[in-house]
Amino acid sequence: MSVSLPDGIDTFLEQAGWNGCAIEPLAGDASFRRYFRIRRGESCAMLMDAPPPNENPEPFLRAAKWLDANGMRAPRILAEDAPRGLVLLEDFGLDRMRDYLDDSPADEREVYRTAVEVLVDLHRLPPGPFAEYSMTEYLREVQLLTDWYCPAQNLRVDGPGYVAAWDEVLKPLLPRQCPGVTVLRDYHAENIMLLGKLDQQGLLDFQDALIGHRAYDLVSLLQDARRDVSPELEAEMFDHYLQKSGEPAEDFFADYARLGAQRNAKIVGIFVRLWKRDGKPRYLDMIPRVWALMERDLRHPALAPVAAWFDANIPAELRQAGGGSYAL
Known part of the structure; x- marks a missing residue:
C-alpha cells in the first residue's frame, strides 16, 4: 500500500x-x-x-x-x-530500549539503571520553560477513565465522588513538587533509544513536558504500560533512584503510588479512547497490564479514598479480569 x-x-x-x-x-x-x-x-x-x-x-x-x-x-x-x-x-537509529531488551534480557538491569540515572541528571537541572503540572491537569487526566472506560463497560458511576477522592489523594503531593522538575510525561522503554552503548540513551516523545513531581517519570519508567517490569526490578530501581538522587524516602514512596495510580487511570482511559475515537483497538491488549499496576498502587494507604471509590463503582470481576472485555 x-x-x-x-x-x-x-x-x-x-x-x-x-x-x-x-x-x-x-x-x-x-x-x-x-x-x-x-x-x-x-x-x-x-x-x-x-x-x-x-x-x-x-x-x-x-x-x-x-x-x-x-x-x-x-x-x-x-x-x-x-x-x-x-x-x-x-536519527537515533533502530535500538529502542524495549526492542533491545526483548532480544537481550540479560542486560535489563544495566539498561534500567542507566535510564534511572538519566532521570537523576534531568532532575538536577533547573525546571525548563514549561507549564506547571497542576491539580487541574491531574484531575482532567484521571477523568479520562470515567469519560471513556466506564461508558465502554456500560458502567454508571459516581463522577463527582471520583473527582473528590482524587483531589483528596493528590493534594498532599503538590507542595512536594514545588519547586518542581522537568517531567517528560512519557518516559518508558518505547521512548528511550540506545545509542551504540548501553550507558548512552536518547530521549523521544517529550513534547508534553511539564514542571511536576520527581516521582512521575520514575513511575512512568517502572510501571510501563507496554512492557512487563518485575516488582523486584521496580523496587531495585526505585531504591537506585533514591540513592543516586539523595531524595528522602519519607513521603516519596506514597507520592510514587499516588502518581502511579493517577497515571494508570489516565492510561486506561486513553487506550479506550484510542479504540473508540481513533480506531486503534490494539491498545486494548495493554489494559490488563495497566489495570494490574493500578491495583497495586491502590493498595497503598495514601490511596484509600480512591481505592474505596473503585470498590464501590467498578465491579470486582472487571478489575480481576484486567479491566474487562471490549466488544466491538
Missing part, C-alpha cells in the same frame, strides 16, 4: 540540503504524527510530520532545544517548518 507524503516535503528537504534522498515511512504511534526515515548515501535523518490542526510541533521543538542546551540527549533539530508541521531530526 502506498503512503502519501507530507505536503511541501520536496521543497522542505531541498532547503534543508536533503534533496534527492530516499524516504521510508515508519510505524505510527498513538498520535496523529507520522515519521519517515530519510536516507542519502550513508547519512540518515528522521522526518516528523506533525500537521496542523491536529498536531503542533512547537512544543516538541521547545522541549528538544531546551534538553539539548542542558546536556540531555534529545535528537538535534536539523531543519524545521513549524507552520507546515515538518521537522527534520537527528
Whole structure:
C-alpha cells in the first residue's frame, strides 16, 4: 500500500540540503504524527510530520532545544517548518530500549539503571520553560477513565465522588513538587533509544513536558504500560533512584503510588479512547497490564479514598479480569 507524503516535503528537504534522498515511512504511534526515515548515501535523518490542526510541533521543538542546551540527549533539530508541521531530526537509529531488551534480557538491569540515572541528571537541572503540572491537569487526566472506560463497560458511576477522592489523594503531593522538575510525561522503554552503548540513551516523545513531581517519570519508567517490569526490578530501581538522587524516602514512596495510580487511570482511559475515537483497538491488549499496576498502587494507604471509590463503582470481576472485555 502506498503512503502519501507530507505536503511541501520536496521543497522542505531541498532547503534543508536533503534533496534527492530516499524516504521510508515508519510505524505510527498513538498520535496523529507520522515519521519517515530519510536516507542519502550513508547519512540518515528522521522526518516528523506533525500537521496542523491536529498536531503542533512547537512544543516538541521547545522541549528538544531546551534538553539539548542542558546536556540531555534529545535528537538535534536539523531543519524545521513549524507552520507546515515538518521537522527534520537527528536519527537515533533502530535500538529502542524495549526492542533491545526483548532480544537481550540479560542486560535489563544495566539498561534500567542507566535510564534511572538519566532521570537523576534531568532532575538536577533547573525546571525548563514549561507549564506547571497542576491539580487541574491531574484531575482532567484521571477523568479520562470515567469519560471513556466506564461508558465502554456500560458502567454508571459516581463522577463527582471520583473527582473528590482524587483531589483528596493528590493534594498532599503538590507542595512536594514545588519547586518542581522537568517531567517528560512519557518516559518508558518505547521512548528511550540506545545509542551504540548501553550507558548512552536518547530521549523521544517529550513534547508534553511539564514542571511536576520527581516521582512521575520514575513511575512512568517502572510501571510501563507496554512492557512487563518485575516488582523486584521496580523496587531495585526505585531504591537506585533514591540513592543516586539523595531524595528522602519519607513521603516519596506514597507520592510514587499516588502518581502511579493517577497515571494508570489516565492510561486506561486513553487506550479506550484510542479504540473508540481513533480506531486503534490494539491498545486494548495493554489494559490488563495497566489495570494490574493500578491495583497495586491502590493498595497503598495514601490511596484509600480512591481505592474505596473503585470498590464501590467498578465491579470486582472487571478489575480481576484486567479491566474487562471490549466488544466491538
